[in-house]
Amino acid sequence: MEDTTGGVSLPSGPDAKKRRVSYFYEPTIGDYYYGQGHPMKPHRIRMAHNLIVHYSLHRRMEISRPFPAGPEDIRRFHSDDYVDFLSSVTPETLHDHTHSRHLKRFNVGEDCPVFDGLFGFCQSSAGGSIGAAVKLNRGDADIALNWAGGLHHAKKGEASGFCYVNDIVLGILELLKVHRQNYIILQVLSFINWILSSSVSLFISNISIKTPNLLYSELEAIIVVVVNDFRLSDAPNITGQRVLYVDIDVHHGDGVEEAFFTTDRVMTVSFHKFGEFFPGTGHLKDIGVERGKYYALNVPLNDGMDDETFRGLFRPIIQKVMEVYQPDAVVLQCGADSLSGDRLGCFNLSVKGHADCLRFLRSFNVPLMVLGGGGYTIRNVARCWCYETAVAVGVEPENKLPYNEYYEYFGPDYTLHVEPSNMENQNSPKDLEKMRNMLLEQLSRIQHTPSVQFQASPPITQVPAEVEEDMDQRSKPRIWNGEDYGSESEEDEKPRHHSSNIDDQPVANSGTREDVKKLTCCPDASIALFFWVKKA
Numbered sequence: 399m400e401d402t403t404g405g406v407s408l409p410s411g412p413d414a415k416k417r418r419v420s421y422f423y424e425p426t427i428g429d430y431y432y433g434q435g436h437p438m439k440p441h442r443i444r445m446a447h448n449l450i451v452h453y454s455l456h457r458r459m460e461i462s463r464p465f466p467a468g469p470e471d472i473r474r475f476h477s478d479d480y481v482d483f484l485s486s487v488t489p490e491t492l493h494d495h496t497h498s499r500h501l502k503r504f505n506v507g508e509d510c511p512v513f514d515g516l517f518g519f520c521q522s523s524a525g526g527s528i529g530a531a532v533k534l535n536r537g538d539a540d541i542a543l544n545w546a547g548g549l550h551h552a553k554k555g556e557a558s559g560f561c562y563v564n565d566i567v568l569g570i571l572e573l574l575k576v577h578r579q580n581y582i583i584l585q586v587l588s589f590i591n592w593i594l595s596s597s598v599s600l601f602i603s604n605i606s607i608k609t610p611n612l613l614y615s616e617l618e619a620i621i622v623v624v625v626n627d628f629r630l631s632d633a634p635n636i637t638g639q640r641v642l643y644v645d646i647d648v649h650h651g652d653g654v655e656e657a658f659f660t661t662d663r664v665m666t667v668s669f670h671k672f673g674e675f676f677p678g679t680g681h682l683k684d685i686g687v688e689r690g691k692y693y694a695l696n697v698p699l700n701d702g703m704d705d706e707t708f709r710g711l712f713r714p715i716i717q718k719v720m721e722v723y724q725p726d727a728v729v730l731q732c733g734a735d736s737l738s739g740d741r742l743g744c745f746n747l748s749v750k751g752h753a754d755c756l757r758f759l760r761s762f763n764v765p766l767m768v769l770g771g772g773g774y775t776i777r778n779v780a781r782c783w784c785y786e787t788a789v790a791v792g793v794e795p796e797n798k799l800p801y802n803e804y805y806e807y808f809g810p811d812y813t814l815h816v817e818p819s820n821m822e823n824q825n826s827p828k829d830l831e832k833m834r835n836m837l838l839e840q841l842s843r844i845q846h847t848p849s850v851q852f853q854a855s856p857p858i859t860q861v862p863a864e865v866e867e868d869m870d871q872r873s874k875p876r877i878w879n880g881e882d883y884g885s886e887s888e889e890d891e892k893p894r895h896h897s898s899n900i901d902d903q904p905v906a907n908s909g910t911r912e913d914v915k916k917l918t919c920c921p922d923a924s925i926a927l928f929f930w931v932k933k934a
């Protein structure tokens with residue numbers, strides 16, 4: 399390992415600024431098993447961790463074992479009935495009357511099977527991303543990594559594409575909470591200004607409230623202003639956080655885009671294969687709606703994207719996004735199914751080309767959360783996330799792999815890097831240039847950071863009433879055709895738990911249970927403002 403600097407955090411990147419890196423890892427994550435032949439293998443996270451430890455990268459980071467996210471934490475995005483289902487269903491109770499009638503509705507079955515410990519798996523994945531956000535919010539880390547996160551397809555009320563709980567949305571909601579107190583105070587001041595400057599009707603109520611210093615009998619009147627369905631996205635953007643989400647998984651980041659499609663507080667940018675490919679969304683012209691218009695960006699691509707063409711799109715687009723949006727925090731989903739030779743993917747990126755996205759985002763020196771995602775040729779996923787951990791801490795690891803518990807997976811070369819294949823790049827330079835220009839043009843329509851104007855009448859965005867639909871008739875697109883790939887047979891085996899004192903090393907907890915309790919907050923809610931007039 400080339401290392402001339404030493405220390406826990408290392409200077410790197412054009413600004414030569416040190417980065418404090420926090421890494422979340424649940425030692426039991428590799429034991430979860432989706433089932434025979436299923437391409438999603440949590441074991442790959444343990445393999446990546448094993449490489450990270452054998453390269454001694456863990457000495458350069460703070461290591462935390464995530465608190466499992468509780469049902470209440472998960473309900474901040476997901477619907478109650480869906481969370482109730484996930485937390486109670488087991489392979490044994492799957493066909494009980496209480497559960498079986500929900501399977502279609504929650505899209506559980508083929509791509510997203512019910513396996514042993516399913517909810518525990520979701521809790522660890524989400525707990526890592528929420529914990530990562532807490533670290534960044536407190537300023538305790540510059541970069542926070544959670545390779546068990548990045549499950550970008552999960553929807554509010556249904557599983558999709560091997561994802562059940564959207565840890566990314568939960569992590570972003572946590573990031574948005576920073577400066578919330580100052581934000582609420584400014585909110586109240588803005589409201590007072592607004593009330594003074596416009597003719598609005600106030601609700602005068604004789605609600606009894608007790609405050610520590612003021613008795614009800616001393617009050618002449620209480621004025622209560624209630625704004626229902628007050629949403630952060632409708633709020634005057636004075637000190638509110640802006641979070642940029644970037645997704646380099648080969649599949650479109652649909653669950654995250656959907657969650658923040660109507661808001662300018664989160665900008666989503668997804669680079670993905672488009673056209674007869676799961677999940678089918680992510681068209682160039684999908685740019686967000688209402689207040690979120692221009693705050694969703696989609697880069698639809700064809701098979702065979704290589705390092706050079708990917709970099710030629712990624713860097714200029716992200717450079718422009720950083721200039722116009724100026725996010726307070728960035729979340730990067732590093733789905734490794736965009737690597738060359740992926741079992742489900744169709745791009746041709748090398749590990750270095752993939753990691754260049756992280757290297758570039760890191761250079762902006764904005765708090766950065768780095769998550770996993772897809773990735774189905776698991777030896778390459780482990781290589782990629784190990785190398786990206788090295789990029790995060792700022793070292794260049796040797797190409798020759800150190801001996802590790804899963805050494806036999808990495809033959810015949812036993813190297814960290816793998817060569818891309820000679821597959822054809824079906825993205826023509828001309829088309830890519832045209833698309834890059836269109837996207838830069840779209841970005842230039844955001845000339846400044848999101849509006850600071852306060853609207854006299856806070857728009858209340860109503861979610862359209864759900865159309866009654868026969869859920870049993872609806873066919874869901876699949877991410878995987880169910881084929882078992884013989885060549886990957888070794889990877890299909892239920893992972894043996896390699897007993898290793900490295901895997902079993904105790905990892906520090908990320909805080910106290912109280913810290914996790916404090917995370918619980920409702921980002922979109924009714925807001926009630928109380929004003930009172932004291933008796934003379």
Ligand SMILES: [Zn+2]
Nearest residue numbers: 647649735772
């Ligand atoms: Zn994917």
